[in-house]
Amino acid sequence: MPTDLDSMVKVFSRPKSLTEARSTYCPGCQHGILTRIIGQTIDELNIAERTLIIAPVGCSVFAYLWYRCDAVQVAHGRASAVATGIKRADPNLVVLSYQGDGDFASIGTAESIHAANRGENITVIFVNNQVYGMTGGEMAPTTLIGQKTTTTPSGRDAAMFGYPIRFSEMIAQLDAPVYVTRQALYDTKRIMDATKAIKKAFTNQVEGKGYSLVEVLATCPTNWHMKPVDASRHVVDVVTKVYPLGDLVDRG
Amino acid sequence: MGEKVLLRGNEVIAEAAIRAGCQCYFAYPITPQAELLEHMAVNMPRLGRTFVQAESELGAINMVYGAASVGVRTMTSSSSPGISLKQEGISYLAGSSLPAVIVNVVRGGPGLGDIAPSQCDYFQATKGGGHGDYHMIVLGPSTVPEAGTLTMLAFDLADKYRTPVMILADGMLGQMMEPVDLPDPIDVASLPKKAWATTGAKGRDPNIILSFDLDPEVLKRMNLELQRRYREIEKNEVRYEEVETGDADIVIAAYGTTARIAKTVIRMARAEGIKLGLFRPITLWPFPYAPLKKLSERVSTVLTVEMSAGQMWEDVRLAVAERAETPFYGEMGGVVPTPRGILREVKKYAH
Numbered sequence: 001m002p003t004d005l006d007s008m009v010k011v012f013s014r015p016k017s018l019t020e021a022r023s024t025y026c027p028g029c030q031h032g033i034l035t036r037i038i039g040q041t042i043d044e045l046n047i048a049e050r051t052l053i054i055a056p057v058g059c060s061v062f063a064y065l066w067y068r069c070d071a072v073q074v075a076h077g078r079a080s081a082v083a084t085g086i087k088r089a090d091p092n093l094v095v096l097s098y099q100g101d102g103d104f105a106s107i108g109t110a111e112s113i114h115a116a117n118r119g120e121n122i123t124v125i126f127v128n129n130q131v132y133g134m135t136g137g138e139m140a141p142t143t144l145i146g147q148k149t150t151t152t153p154s155g156r157d158a159a160m161f162g163y164p165i166r167f168s169e170m171i172a173q174l175d176a177p178v179y180v181t182r183q184a185l186y187d188t189k190r191i192m193d194a195t196k197a198i199k200k201a202f203t204n205q206v207e208g209k210g211y212s213l214v215e216v217l218a219t220c221p222t223n224w225h226m227k228p229v230d231a232s233r234h235v236v237d238v239v240t241k242v243y244p245l246g247d248l249v250d251r252g
Numbered sequence: 253m254g255e256k257v258l259l260r261g262n263e264v265i266a267e268a269a270i271r272a273g274c275q276c277y278f279a280y281p282i283t284p285q286a287e288l289l290e291h292m293a294v295n296m297p298r299l300g301r302t303f304v305q306a307e308s309e310l311g312a313i314n315m316v317y318g319a320a321s322v323g324v325r326t327m328t329s330s331s332s333p334g335i336s337l338k339q340e341g342i343s344y345l346a347g348s349s350l351p352a353v354i355v356n357v358v359r360g361g362p363g364l365g366d367i368a369p370s371q372c373d374y375f376q377a378t379k380g381g382g383h384g385d386y387h388m389i390v391l392g393p394s395t396v397p398e399a400g401t402l403t404m405l406a407f408d409l410a411d412k413y414r415t416p417v418m419i420l421a422d423g424m425l426g427q428m429m430e431p432v433d434l435p436d437p438i439d440v441a442s443l444p445k446k447a448w449a450t451t452g453a454k455g456r457d458p459n460i461i462l463s464f465d466l467d468p469e470v471l472k473r474m475n476l477e478l479q480r481r482y483r484e485i486e487k488n489e490v491r492y493e494e495v496e497t498g499d500a501d502i503v504i505a506a507y508g509t510t511a512r513i514a515k516t517v518i519r520m521a522r523a524e525g526i527k528l529g530l531f532r533p534i535t536l537w538p539f540p541y542a543p544l545k546k547l548s549e550r551v552s553t554v555l556t557v558e559m560s561a562g563q564m565w566e567d568v569r570l571a572v573a574e575r576a577e578t579p580f581y582g583e584m585g586g587v588v589p590t591p592r593g594i595l596r597e598v599k600k601y602a603h
Contacts, residue, residue: 049454052321055462064460070450072321073462075344078314081306085318085326086450088302089276093322093452111314114307 015039017048021065028221028228030185031059031127035066037195038096038125041202042069051094052086054079058100059133077108080115083122094205097124102132105167106141112167119176119210123201126168126213128243129220137223141165144242149223164242168215172248178204179212180249184240186219186232193245204252212252217243255434261396261425264432265329265355266291268403273440274353275324276302278315282334283367284423285357289329309334313341313354320350321461323449325407325440329355331423332373333364336381342416343382346478347463349448351410353403354388355419357426360586368586369423369509374563377420378537385475387482388416389489390536392507396430402534404435409489411443413481420536422559424509424588482538491534492543496522500529502601503547505568506557507533509588514557516591517598526602536564544571553577553601557594560584577601 014020018039025031042048048069055063057076064071074082083097097115104112104126115122131149132138138151142164146155156164172180179201183194194216201212217239219231226234259267266288269277277292289305296303302319306312312328319326330338335356345352358373360366375381377390389409393399399421406417450459465471493511496518497503504514511532521528531547531554533540548554554572556565562580569578581597583589 050452052450052452061464064462068453068458070453070458071460071462072318072450073348073460073464074317075314075340078310078317078341081311081314082318082321084304084311085276085278085315085320086322087318088304088315089319089322089324089326090451110307111311114311118304 015043017042017068018066019068024062025059026222028219028231029059030218033185033191034125034127034216034218037191037198039067040195041199042067044199045202045206047094047202047206050092051096054083054095054097056099056103058103060098060100060127061134063098077103077106078111079103080108080120080122080124081111084115084118084120087120087122091121094202095122097122099124099126101126101128101130101140101142105165113171116171116177116211116213117174121205121208121210123205124211124213125198125201126215127218128215129218130164130239131220131223133220133223141167144238166243168213168248171213176211177213177249178210178251181213181247182215182217182243182245184217184235184245186235200252209252217245256431257434258429258431259396260287260427260429261399261421262287262357262427263291264396264400265403265419265421266295267434268400269327269353269407270295270299271435271437272404272407273325273438273443274301274327274407275440276315276319276326277328278304278306278312278319278326279328279330280306280309280312280334282331284359284426285329285331285355288355288357288426309337310341313338316352317341317345317348317350320345320352321450323446323451325411327353327355329357331357331359332361332370335373335376339376339382342388343384343386344463345416346382346386346388347384348461349414349478350416350461351414352416353406353410353419354416355421358420358422360584366586367423369559369588370584370586371422371508371510371559372563372584373420374536374558374560377418378539386478387537388418389413389485389538390418390420392420392534392536393425394508394511394532396425396428397432399425400432400434413485415481415485420508422509423586486538489535490538490540490543492540493532493534494547495530495532497529497531497547499527500551501527502553502555502598503529503531503551504555504557504594504598505531505544505564507536507564510557510559513589513591514594517594520591520595521598526598528598533564539567539571541567541571544568545575548572548575551576553579555597555601556580557589557597558582559588
């Protein structure tokens with residue numbers, strides 16, 4: 001007896017460029033969403049065979065496990081310099097430098113700024129969750145004023161620790177970058193926008209246009225001590241007020 | 253055949269690297285190696301190869317890490333304070349088994365020191381200047397032509413053992429001009445393919461370059477593999493030179509520029525009837541312990557001479573033990589020992 005079971009079509013599955021490896025991210029963490037978006041983009045652009053993933057130091061240190069792509073694990077903060085070396089050695093490779101806020105905007109400040117300023121033809125995804133997740137929730141360069149972390153137990157005090165750094169705005173001051181944007185993942189619309197931005201950042205590289213940076217505001221329910229939904233709400237209500245969403249540069 | 257030219261040591265190292273098929277060079281300016289960087293700035297782009305003046309030594313060594321991952325021959329160069337900054341990257345290169353060549357044109361230290369010749373970075377180079385249980389091959393040229401041949405060799409050894417290799421020169425070698433027979437360029441296409449390189453996972457499983465694993469048992473295995481390779485290097489790659497050691501009663505142990513000066517001292521000493529010889533390590537790591545041990549059995553004294561407070565001296569004493577006297581003479585801070593000054597030391601032990 002025929003039923004509609006026979007006519008079922010699979011409309012959603014894991015991107016081909018993602019492996020079956022078990023995630024090391026905490027429940028509610030948005031790195032996972034981002035990983036899926038990247039996998040999907042690699043599939044759509046059909047570039048898995050020539051993509052190199054740079055795994056940084058931090059929560060995403062295991063990024064070399066997630067993709068069916070070659071990968072290079074690198075020193076803390078140096079991802080953009082390594083990306084430079086890879087891309088200059090073989091311009092046909094598509095290089096993703098995936099970096100957290102401590103990696104990209106603190107210890108790697110010089111490498112990040114200068115790779116952007118040289119207009120290296122690479123794609124950088126900069127995950128801003130305002131905290132050092134891997135080491136136990138210490139202050140990040142992006143930590144908000146008043147935000148409690150394990151190294152700012154009374155909240156970040158600007159007089160003592162300075163202000164949350166708007167790194168993408170700094171990069172946007174440079175002449176070379178072709179695309180600098182800030183995205184978020186707190187709801188479906190934002191996830192779709194971020195997906196578009198990431199595809200554009202990869203497409204720019206494939207077309208040889210130059211340096212693209214996608215900053216992504218992500219949640220860290222574990223170290224923010226919030227439930228995942230509350231954490232997303234915090235991004236909407238608080239984080240985006242300090243880090244406004246949208247394109248900062250688009251010369252593509 | 254090659255061509256005969258008059259060049260500075262820094263330029264010879266650069267030219268040798270080009271002829272060894274170095275595809276990507278990354279560095280940051282510092283005296284006394286600036287001519288190396290400048291030679292590469294002119295010549296690498298002309299050959300369609302990569303030259304990047306990095307934002308820092310950290311930038312440069314990590315660009316090397318990236319280029320090495322892709323499997324091309326790559327190099328960086330600097331001088332002492334800059335090499336200190338590169339130590340993080342060198343540890344990662346060693347941990348990830350990536351071949352690369354690093355040139356240190358050593359200057360006086362510690363700290364900012366000065367820009368004059370020194371051998372004060374021997375410990376850092378040979379004992380692992382960065383973190384972790386690693387070594388790199390360290391080659392100590394003594395003349396400008398040898399700086400060229402050892403640079404060519406450095407690229408071969410780096411590839412053969414998947415390890416960083418350091419050329420440990422000094423400000424004298426970097427700045428001095430000598431006639432050199434430049435070797436013919438190698439045919440890069442003839443080099444063995446690097447199956448481990450991250451060139452894109454096309455028609456194979458992904459390659460991953462890393463020095464990392466959170467499982468201590470796995471990391472231990474990774475360490476054991478490095479150690480296995482180090483034992484192989486120690487077995488196969490020890491290089492040294494002996495000069496007039498056949499009838500010698502006293503032997504100078506010296507490397508690099510100091511060894512070259514010692515050759516003059518041998519002539520002066522022998523004119524005065526002192527049977528003086530020279531033992532010159534060419535590989536500083538692996539250090540030639542066994543041949544020096546053998547030599548020490550038939551001499552009264554092994555006098556170590558260095559432009560440092562006595563760094564290689566420790567390895568000399570390990571090799572010689574109690575078989576001979578092991579005095580030391582050193583100059584520091586960029587002061588180069590004179591033949592007369594060394595001879596005066598030699599005479600203290602001539603009976």
